[in-house]
Every structure is written in structure tokens, then in C-alpha cells.
Amino acid sequence: MGELENLVAWLRQFFEKPSQKFEFKIMFFLRCLVLVSFNSILLILNFMQSVKASEYENTNSLNTFGMPGEIDLPSAVSLPDGQFSPSLTFFGGTIRTTLSFQITNKLTGAFRYARIPIINGPFDGYVWDRSFDIHYLANIENRVVPSIAIGVRDFIGTGLYSGEYIVASKSIGERLKISGGLGWGRLAGQNGFNNILGRTDRGYRDVGFGGTVIADKFFSGNNAPFFSLSYKINEKLQIISELSSDLYYHETSNSKGFTRRSDINLGIKYRVDPTLSVIATLIHGDAIGITVNMGINPKNSPHKSGIEPAPMPILRAKYRVQNPKLEQEILSESRRLLELEGIELKTLALSGSKIEVGIVNRRYINISQMIGRVARILSLTSPPKARKFKINIIDFKTNLFVSEVIIDREIFERNELNFDGPENLWESVAINNSDKIFFSEYDKNRERVSWSFYPYLDVMLFDPDEPIRFHIGAELKGRYELSPVTAISGSLKQPIAGTFDDIKRGPKAGLPNVRSDFMYYYRDIGSNVYIDFLTLDQYLKPMPKMYAVVNIGLLELMYAGIRSEILWKNNKRPFGFGLDVAKVKKRDTNGSFNLKNEHYSTFLASMYYDLPNDWIVKVDAGKYLAGDFGSTLSLKRSFNNGWEIGAYATITDVPFSTFGEGSFEKGLTIKAPISWITGRKSRAVHEATIRPITGDGGARLNLNKEKYLYDVINEYSEKNLYDNWKRVFR
Amino acid sequence: MKKIISILFFTVFLISCTSDDIIMTEREEFYGIFKSLVTRNFSDPPKSSSSFVKRKTSRWLSKFQQPIILVSSTDYKNQATLVALGNNDEKLTWVSADGISMTFDQGVLISTRGYSQDLFSLRYKNPSKLFLHDKLTYKKIHRYLNSENRYIDITFQCLARKIPSKKIQFLEYKLIADKFLENCKSEQYNYKNEYDLLAGTGIVIFSKQWISPSNKYFLTYNMYAFQKT
Numbered sequence: 037m038g039e040l041e042n043l044v045a046w047l048r049q050f051f052e053k054p055s056q057k058f059e060f061k062i063m064f065f066l067r068c069l070v071l072v073s074f075n076s077i078l079l080i081l082n083f084m085q086s087v088k089a090s091e092y093e094n095t096n097s098l099n100t101f102g103m104p105g106e107i108d109l110p111s112a113v114s115l116p117d118g119q120f121s122p123s124l125t126f127f128g129g130t131i132r133t134t135l136s137f138q139i140t141n142k143l144t145g146a147f148r149y150a151r152i153p154i155i156n157g158p159f160d161g162y163v164w165d166r167s168f169d170i171h172y173l174a175n176i177e178n179r180v181v182p183s184i185a186i187g188v189r190d191f192i193g194t195g196l197y198s199g200e201y202i203v204a205s206k207s208i209g210e211r212l213k214i215s216g217g218l219g220w221g222r223l224a225g226q227n228g229f230n231n232i233l234g235r236t237d238r239g240y241r242d243v244g245f246g247g248t249v250i251a252d253k254f255f256s257g258n259n260a261p262f263f264s265l266s267y268k269i270n271e272k273l274q275i276i277s278e279l280s281s282d283l284y285y286h287e288t289s290n291s292k293g294f295t296r297r298s299d300i301n302l303g304i305k306y307r308v309d310p311t312l313s314v315i316a317t318l319i320h321g322d323a324i325g326i327t328v329n330m331g332i333n334p335k336n337s338p339h340k341s342g343i344e345p346a347p348m349p350i351l352r353a354k355y356r357v358q359n360p361k362l363e364q365e366i367l368s369e370s371r372r373l374l375e376l377e378g379i380e381l382k383t384l385a386l387s388g389s390k391i392e393v394g395i396v397n398r399r400y401i402n403i404s405q406m407i408g409r410v411a412r413i414l415s416l417t418s419p420p421k422a423r424k425f426k427i428n429i430i431d432f433k434t435n436l437f438v439s440e441v442i443i444d445r446e447i448f449e450r451n452e453l454n455f456d457g458p459e460n461l462w463e464s465v466a467i468n469n470s471d472k473i474f475f476s477e478y479d480k481n482r483e484r485v486s487w488s489f490y491p492y493l494d495v496m497l498f499d500p501d502e503p504i505r506f507h508i509g510a511e512l513k514g515r516y517e518l519s520p521v522t523a524i525s526g527s528l529k530q531p532i533a534g535t536f537d538d539i540k541r542g543p544k545a546g547l548p549n550v551r552s553d554f555m556y557y558y559r560d561i562g563s564n565v566y567i568d569f570l571t572l573d574q575y576l577k578p579m580p581k582m583y584a585v586v587n588i589g590l591l592e593l594m595y596a597g598i599r600s601e602i603l604w605k606n607n608k609r610p611f612g613f614g615l616d617v618a619k620v621k622k623r624d625t626n627g628s629f630n631l632k633n634e635h636y637s638t639f640l641a642s643m644y645y646d647l648p649n650d651w652i653v654k655v656d657a658g659k660y661l662a663g664d665f666g667s668t669l670s671l672k673r674s675f676n677n678g679w680e681i682g683a684y685a686t687i688t689d690v691p692f693s694t695f696g697e698g699s700f701e702k703g704l705t706i707k708a709p710i711s712w713i714t715g716r717k718s719r720a721v722h723e724a725t726i727r728p729i730t731g732d733g734g735a736r737l738n739l740n741k742e743k744y745l746y747d748v749i750n751e752y753s754e755k756n757l758y759d760n761w762k763r764v765f766r
Numbered sequence: 767m768k769k770i771i772s773i774l775f776f777t778v779f780l781i782s783c784t785s786d787d788i789i790m791t792e793r794e795e796f797y798g799i800f801k802s803l804v805t806r807n808f809s810d811p812p813k814s815s816s817s818f819v820k821r822k823t824s825r826w827l828s829k830f831q832q833p834i835i836l837v838s839s840t841d842y843k844n845q846a847t848l849v850a851l852g853n854n855d856e857k858l859t860w861v862s863a864d865g866i867s868m869t870f871d872q873g874v875l876i877s878t879r880g881y882s883q884d885l886f887s888l889r890y891k892n893p894s895k896l897f898l899h900d901k902l903t904y905k906k907i908h909r910y911l912n913s914e915n916r917y918i919d920i921t922f923q924c925l926a927r928k929i930p931s932k933k934i935q936f937l938e939y940k941l942i943a944d945k946f947l948e949n950c951k952s953e954q955y956n957y958k959n960e961y962d963l964l965a966g967t968g969i970v971i972f973s974k975q976w977i978s979p980s981n982k983y984f985l986t987y988n989m990y991a992f993q994k995t
Binding site (some may be wrong): 123334335336337341342344346347349350351352355378398399402449453454455456457482485486487488489490491589675676677710712715716718720759762763765766 | 782783784785786788789791792795796799832851852855857859861863864866867869871877879880881882883884886887888889907909910912913915916917945976980984
């Protein structure tokens with residue numbers, strides 16, 4: 037024991053701040069680097085295996101903030117485009133959970149939820165804080181010039197991590213990388229000097245209720261230098277030393293935090309594989325910590341282009357036995373073969389040189405691939421005189437005809453195995469909104485009732501009393517079709533266990549409680565069975581490019597009433613327009629049929645634009661549930677394989693002070709397709725919306741996702757088919 | 767209490783079901799993937815057997831009513847019999863029982879489907895001309911789709927040469943075959959394909975061909991060349 041105490045004492049002495057003079061700190065920094073290098077040699081022998089580089093994932097360049105950097109400091113690097121990186125850090129009483137996303141090649145964004153030790157912290161000496169970061173790589177390193185990045189930490193929020201930086205990084209050889217930069221705000225807490233930009237007054241930052249950008253304070257006040265040095269021992273192991281200018285004022289002023297003994301951070305980064313790395317840290321000579329950084333890139337499925345079975349190969353007519361067939365025979369043979377592919381054939385008509393079919397896509401998230409498979413089957417089953425295939429797509433839930441795709445059979449068959457086959461075929465393909473309205477010819481055997489019984493898991497984040505709350509239970513869903521376009525659908529939930537009924541926070545003041553009193557519903561429902569929703573859904577198609585839906589009943593957990601959406605969407609255009617109107621009453625908090633005497637109405641006009649790249653913009657404007665008027669801007673990156681990652685913000689005429697904590701409604705959205713993980717064809721997706729704060733300003737109804745029309749219709753647009761057309765022969 | 771909750775939830779999970787056949791199929795597929803992952807992790811790896819082809823005879827072959835080929839990974843751990851289902855201008859597509867297809871143009875593999883990193887398409891030299899040469903340099907482009915449905919093209923510079931005829935055994939037959947070797951290099955990847963041609967012809971009876979960076983090589987035994995029509 038005595039030896040251990042001596043060692044601890046020696047280490048403390050070693051990391052004690054030697055001097056306030058900057059040159060001494062540089063020397064100290066180098067001493068530490070030598071020490072870490074020496075110790076790390078002992079570990080090298082265990083970690084000699086090489087790890088293959090990946091163009092899609094890189095977790096080695098993430099720091100303890102889950103952003104590009106070394107340990108605590110930033111560095112001038114960026115991550116592979118599209119990567120999103122969950123990160124978890126523990127040290128000295130601090131817990132940081134970050135989700136960062138490489139928005140473009142050079143731009144990284146992050147959302148963080150952190151537990152920070154702070155004097156008089158309301159949660160047992162801590163505060164739970166949300167923050168957003170942005171990092172932009174302005175220049176990429178070449179032989180002479182280093183890479184340069186600029187970034188802002190915690191630019192929306194209460195500002196506990198607020199800081200800005202400019203950083204340059206240069207590699208020397210393949211192993212050594214040096215970064216140096218200048219920090220402002222929190223990053224100028226130590227070793228600071230006068231602002232080089234002349235913006236001397238950072239002053240008091242009135243963050244109000246958080247959630248707002250206070251851009252006039254960026255890069256103001258004192259600035260301080262910071263440095264980092266990293267040495268790659270092999271492909272897996274890296275040692276890092278930093279001279280940090282972060283004072284850690286709050287964390288060091290509370291006994292639950294740590295003591296800042298030096299300006300130096302030390303770390304060892306171990307890269308398990310490109311998607312996972314671990315950093316062991318010694319922060320400011322006192323706090324031992326660990327960080328786990330993970331990386332997932334939607335562009336990189338574990339199954340590459342998929343492992344679903346191969347399509348039916350084309351057998352040219354001259355190799356087939358040609359017996360004249362009746363239309364009914366063609367229908368039944370095509371139906372049987374398409375069923376094997378997971379496609380329902382509803383109608384088939386042969387007229388002259390054209391064969392026209394109506395199909396329902398049940399399994400393909402990639403519509404172009406599904407079209408290719410339909411054309412292959414038709415090529416096999418239809419007589420040679422059928423020169424054109426007209427494929428009408430019927431949406432499964434609404435029974436509305438959405439799009440028609442016309443394919444020239446000869447061109448399709450000729451290009452099946454050509455190097456540029458999909459491109460050659462695309463030139464002859466025509467895609468339009470279908471003129472037909474809805475599929476009305478019910479089969480006699482068609483089941484009008486459908487149901488499912490599955491477990492459910494609901495998760496709620498960011499409650500400071502319990503940052504992760506959950507509810508698990510069983511859900512019985514049912515649907516009865518009164519007519520092809522009219523159905524009754526509902527969901528009955530039985531909670532089994534969870535922590536939703538123990539939320540201590542109450543609703544917000546200042547506005548009618550249209551959303552912020554959600555906790556009363558979970559409290560009163562407890563472990564009882566409740567109706568999540570029960571609606572009569574009527575789908576309409578008044579014109580070929582116009583679609584509508586009316587929902588009447590218990591629309592969602594908190595509201596009942598009538599809601600109607602109308603959408604104009606030309607499938608050949610990248611934009612669409614919608615109007616969503618609802619008149620609702622609040623439901624009783626026990627999830628029964630009873631209603632409260634609280635009436636609300638909302639109307640929102642929407643414009644959708646599918647940008648030429650992967651981005652989809654949506655702008656809503658109108659009246660929100662609480663009677664406030666304003667607008668929502670949503671931006672999402674849509675990957676061709678079904679992944680979507682986006683963000684939205686709603687600003688209304690409700691003052692930030694009235695909205696309360698968070699200042700305005702905002703959130704992140706993620707949609708992950710199951711087919712990406714399994715490699716098999718499936719339309720199943722998992723969707724999540726991360727809302728830092730649930731308030732009443734900018735609140736809207738929250739129906740089941742499939743009851744909103746735009747995503748249903750836009751899936752079959754020309755742009756969506758074109759973006760995925762390379763898969764038509766897959 | 768925790769135990770009861772766990773049991774309840776697990777019971778719900780076990781008895782979960784739906785009237786929708788498509789969803790049930792997907793669920794079963796998902797469980798199948800999970801099950802095969804578990805079995806792969808906890809069971810012995812399949813034993814390789816190079817006698818896979820050696821055991822085959824013309825009598826065995828005569829049982830098949832339609833043309834077949836045999837394919838195998840180079841370690842013989844993955845083997846399959848494929849039947850011809852497609853013919854598009856003499857480019858034959860062969861399909862295995864588990865839904866993997868391979869398309870050949872006169873013995874040259876030009877596409878695969880259903881095998882993760884598939885060879886989506888190939889820009890290549892016409893095999894009927896290629897196999898006539900004793901020595902030749904040319905360019906090949908392998909095209910793949912990434913998981914975001916964008917092309918990845920890998921351009922190879924190839925040097926091919928024919929080496930003198932030698933005796934080989936195929937089924938129980940002893941044959942004279944020309945060996946055609948194709949040595950291709952790109953910036954990142956290299957491969958060496960081999961084709962055994964019936965002597966004096968362009969008919970490929972056996973080949974070892976590279977598919978993609980993750981799938982590597984596959985051996986192909988063109989049994990149909992010995993099947994009675």
C-alpha cells in the first residue's frame with residue numbers, strides 16, 4: 037500500500053503546475069509526451085495487428101467531445117462524409133454523450149447531452165446540459181500548408197461549453213501529427229491574451245432560456261493558444277498529449293468534479309476497428325477518464341449491395357417455347373412469380389402491343405429495383421407482341437394509384453447485362469402520376485381485417501431527473517377496410533414496465549398546455565391498457581396529381597378530432613405543396629374515449645423541395661396547436677438506401693421567454709432502414725425524433741408517420757427512381 | 767418483480783404475430799439471420815473438401831435434366847450447383863437454390879447477383895477473340911454498386927497469355943486443355959484469373975475468376991459442356 041501511495045504522490049507532484057510561464061509549460065508538455073511514449077511501448081506488443089483503412093468510417097479522429105480532435109482539443113480534420121458518431125465520455129464527474137454527424141465533406145455538426153459538476157448543481161451537485169457544435173474544415177493539408185479548421189462549441193444552449201477556435205494540423209511523416217490553434221470563450225480560460233481580432237469585450241453572455249444563437253459573442257474576449265501532438269505507434273495505437281487552454285471552471289469548483297493540476301491532457305487511443313475506438317485519458321493531471329467513440333456510415337452497409345436473392349434472369353423469346361396464352365394464364369403465372377419476389381400483382385391487361393399491370397410493393401425500399409423485377413417477370417410471361425410494359429404502382433395503405441412507369445421491353449432486355457445498362461434504359465423510361473384513382477377490384481378472398489401483436493419500446497431522453505426514460509409493453513394494432521380507400525385503424529397498448537409514469541417535471545407555464553403536459557398522460561395511464569389511436573381514415577385522389585386524407589377519431593395519445601391533409605405532387609417535379617388542417621379536443625389523461633373540454637385548431641401550409649443532391653427541404657407555415665403563428669424549417673439528408681438524418685426548428689410568435697427552457701421547438705430526426713442491417717429486401721424502418729425540450733410553442737399533432745402523405749407519394753417520384761435507377765437490374 | 771416483468775415482456779416477444787404474411791416472412795428471415803449468426807459463432811466451421819469435383823462422374827451428371835455448373839470458393843467451404851435460367855444473347859445466367867446468380871459470356875464471369883459485393887457489370891474483351899491470342903494486353907473495368915446505389919468502378923490493366931496444352935482430369939475424362947492466364951492490376955487490387963480451355967477451342971471447362979474485393983475468387987466447373995443435350 038505504501039508503495040502505491042508513494043507512486044500516487046509522485047504522479048501528483050509530476051503533474052503539478054510547474055510554472056505560469058508559457059515556455060515552461062511547453063517543456064512540461066514534451067516531458068509528458070516522453071513519459072507516455074515510454075509507457076506505451078509496453079502495450080505495443082499486444083496491439084501489433086493492423087486494421088484496414090475505411091473510406092466510410094473513421095473513429096480515430098474523434099475526441100472526448102465526439103468531434104474531430106485529439107483528446108479534449110479540436111484538430112483540423114473531418115470525418116468521412118455521412119458518418120454519424122455516437123460518443124460516450126466519463127471523467128472527473130463529467131459524463132458526455134454526443135451524436136455527431138458529418139453533414140457534408142467538410143462540415144461536422146453535433147448534439148450533446150452532458151452531466152457537468154457545478155456549484156449548487158440542482159441535480160445532486162450536477163447540471164444536465166444540452167449543446168450543439170459545428171466544425172468546418174476550411175483547408176485540406178498539402179505538402180506545405182497545414183489543414184485548417186474553424187469551429188464553434190455549444191453555440192445553441194446555455195453556453196456551459198461555449199467556445200470558438202481556429203486550428204491548424206500538419207502531419208510529419210506517417211506517424212506524427214501536430215495541431216495548434218487559438219481558442220476563445222471556454223477555450224481561452226488559461227494562458228489567454230488580448231483578442232487578436234480586436235473584439236476584446238466578450239462580456240456577460242445572457243443565455244436566457246438557452247436554445248438561442250448568440251453570434252455576436254463569437255470569437256470575442258481573450259484568446260489563448262492550444263497545442264496537441266499525436267504519435268501513431270501502429271495502425272491501432274496512438275499516444276496523444278495536449279496543452280489545453282480550457283480552465284474547467286465549473287468542474288473544478290465542485291467537490292464532485294476534479295482538480296486542475298496542470299494544463300496537460302494525456303491520452304492513449306486504441307482503434308478496435310474503423311467503427312470503434314477507445315480513448316484512455318488523464319485530464320489535466322488529475323481526472324482519469326475513458327471515451328468510447330463509434331461510427332456508422334449509412335453509405336456503408338455491412339452487406340454492400342445486398343444479399344437478397346438474385347432476380348429472375350431474362351430468357352430471350354427465341355430460347356423459350358412459345359405457346360399462345362390467354363390473358364388469365366398470363367395473369368396467374370405473373371402473379372405467382374411476382375409473389376415470390378414480394379410484389380402483389382392486382383391487375384393485368386393486354387391491349388395491342390402494351391401490357392398494363394397494377395402492382396403493390398410490399399417489400400422493396402428501393403422502388404427502381406422493384407420496377408426492374410416486375411419488368412423481368414413480365415418479360416418472361418408475356419407474349420412477344422407485348423412491346424411496352426406499363427406498370428401502375430398502387431400504394432399498399434391508401435390503395436391509391438400513385439405512379440405509372442412505362443418501359444420498352446426490347447430496350448430493357450437488351451440492356452440487362454450491358455455495362456451502362458441502367459443509364460441506357462433510363463433514356464427510354466417514362467414516369468408519370470397515374471391517371472387512375474384507386475384500386476377497386478377487390479378479390480373475393482381478400483382479407484379486410486389485418487392485425488398485429490408486437491412488443492413496443494418507447495424511449496424519452498433528456499429529463500435531468502432521469503436522462504433516459506423508457507416504456508415497454510405490448511401493442512395490438514388492427515385495421516379494417518370498409519372500402520378500398522376507407523379504413524378504421526387503431527392501436528391498443530398495454531404497458532408492462534417503464535419509467536414514463538414517474539416524470540417529476542410539470543407542464544410549462546405561459547401558453548395553453550398543448551404538449552408540455554404529456555407526463556400527466558403517462559402518470560394516469562400507469563400500467564393500464566390504453567388506446568393510442570383509433571381513427572377512420574378516408575383517402576382521396578381528386579385529381580391525378582392531388583392526394584388527400586381525412587382522419588377522424590382518436591388521432592393520437594393526446595388529441596381527438598378531425599384532421600385533413602391535401603397534397604399536390606407532380607411526380608416529374610422535385611417540389612410539392614400541402615395543407616394540413618385539424619380541429620381537435622384534448623383527450624382525457626387516462627387514454628380512454630373520454631375527452632376534455634379543451635378545443636384547439638391548427639392549419640399549416642407546407643412546401644417540399646427535393647434538392648438535386650441528397651437534401652430535402654420542407655417549410656411549414658401557419659397556426660400551431662397553442663394558437664401561435666409561425667414557421668418550421670426542416671432539412672433532411674436522404675440517402676438512397678433509405679437512411680434519413682435531419683433537423684428541424686420552429687419559430688413562432690411566442691417569445692422565447694414564454695416558451696421557457698429551450699426557447700423554441702427544435703429537434704433531430706433519424707430514419708434507419710432494416711434492410712441496411714439485414715441485406716434483405718424489407719420496407720421496415722426504425723424512426724426516431726430527438727427533441728431536446730418538449731414545449732407548447734410550435735407544437736403540432738403527432739399522428740402515425742404513415743398517415744402523412746408526402747413521404748408516401750414522393751417515394752414513387754421520378755427523382756427518387758432516378759437516384760436509385762442503377763439498381764434496376766439488381 | 768423484475769423477473770416477472772422480464773418474463774412478461776419475453777412472452778409478448780415470443781407470441782408476437784400478425785395477420786400480414788409479408789411481415790411474418792420478414793420476421794422469420796430476420797430470426798434466420800440471427801440464428802445463423804449465432805450458429806456460425808458457436809459451431810465448427812464447415813470442412814473444406816477439394817474432392818467436391820473429383821467425386822463427380824458422368825453418371826452423376828446424367829441425373830440432371832437441365833444444364834448445370836458447379837461453383838466453389840477457393841477453400842472449398844462454399845460450394846453450389848447452379849442451373850441455367852437465363853439466356854440473353856448467349857450470355858447465360860446460372861442460379862443456385864439459395865438465390866445467387868452468376869452470368870457468363872463464353873466462360874467469362876460478367877456479373878453476379880445476391881452475393882453481397884456483387885460484380886454488377888464488366889467491361890471486357892470479347893472472349894471469342896480473347897482466347898485466340900497467345901499473349902495480349904487490354905483493359906477491364908469491374909463495376910460495383912455501393913450500399914448507396916452509386917457505382918464503384920475499378921479499372922484493371924491486364925496481361926493475358928496462353929501456356930502450352932497439358933493433360934487434366936474432368937469427371938472421369940482425361941483431357942488436353944489450354945491454360946489461359948489473365949494477370950490484372952489496378953491501383954488497389956490485383957488478381958490472376960485462370961481458364962482451362964478445351965484444346966484448340968474457346969470452350970472454358972474450368973475457371974478461377976476474381977469477383978470483387980470482398981468476395982475474392984470463385985472456381986467454376988462448367989459441367990454443361992459434358993452434358994448430353
